[in-house]
Amino acid sequence: MKARVFVMPKEGVLDPQGKAIGHALGNLGFSGIGEVRQGKVIDLDISERDPAKARAALEQMCQKLLANTVIESYRVELVG
Amino acid sequence: MKARVFVMPKEGVLDPQGKAIGHALGNLGFSGIGEVRQGKVIDLDISERDPAKARAALEQMCQKLLANTVIESYRVELVG
Incomplete structure (x- = not known):
C-alpha cells in the first residue's frame, strides 16, 4: 500500500523557507504572490494491507519521527 | 486563489533523505517499510483569479525556481 504524509509548519509558526521563496519569486518578476508556506x-x-492499521502505524510514525508536533502539523493519505 | 506545488525527486534519482527516513523508521521498530521518498x-x-493563467504562472515558477528539473519533477494543484 502506498501512503503519503504531509508535514506543514503550523499556523502562526514562522516559516523562513516559505518567506525566502516568496521573496525570490518577487525578485524574479512574479507579482501577486501572497503568503508562501x-x-x-x-x-x-x-x-500493511489493512487501511485502518496502516493509518494507525503512519500516525505513530508522524508522532515519533516524521513531524515535530510542537511546530508542525501532519496529514496522512492512503493512496492505495 | 490558493495553489499547492509538489516537488519530488525523479524516479531513479538517489534520495538520501528518503533513505534516512526509511532507516530511522526501521530503527524505531516499524516493519514492512519499503521505499521512502x-x-x-x-x-x-x-x-490571479483565472485558473488557466494561474496554472501557467505556477508552471513558470516551478521551471525557474521551485524545482530543479534535472533531478526533480513537479505537479501543480489549484486548491481554489
Missing part, C-alpha cells in the same frame, strides 16, 4: 511530503511503500 | 510541498496564495 513550505512543507514536506513523504511517500512511503508499506506492506 | 521525500519531497517538498509549497502552498502559495496568489492573486
Whole structure:
C-alpha cells in the first residue's frame, strides 16, 4: 500500500523557507504572490494491507519521527 | 486563489533523505517499510483569479525556481 504524509509548519509558526521563496519569486518578476508556506511530503511503500492499521502505524510514525508536533502539523493519505 | 506545488525527486534519482527516513523508521521498530521518498510541498496564495493563467504562472515558477528539473519533477494543484 502506498501512503503519503504531509508535514506543514503550523499556523502562526514562522516559516523562513516559505518567506525566502516568496521573496525570490518577487525578485524574479512574479507579482501577486501572497503568503508562501513550505512543507514536506513523504511517500512511503508499506506492506500493511489493512487501511485502518496502516493509518494507525503512519500516525505513530508522524508522532515519533516524521513531524515535530510542537511546530508542525501532519496529514496522512492512503493512496492505495 | 490558493495553489499547492509538489516537488519530488525523479524516479531513479538517489534520495538520501528518503533513505534516512526509511532507516530511522526501521530503527524505531516499524516493519514492512519499503521505499521512502521525500519531497517538498509549497502552498502559495496568489492573486490571479483565472485558473488557466494561474496554472501557467505556477508552471513558470516551478521551471525557474521551485524545482530543479534535472533531478526533480513537479505537479501543480489549484486548491481554489
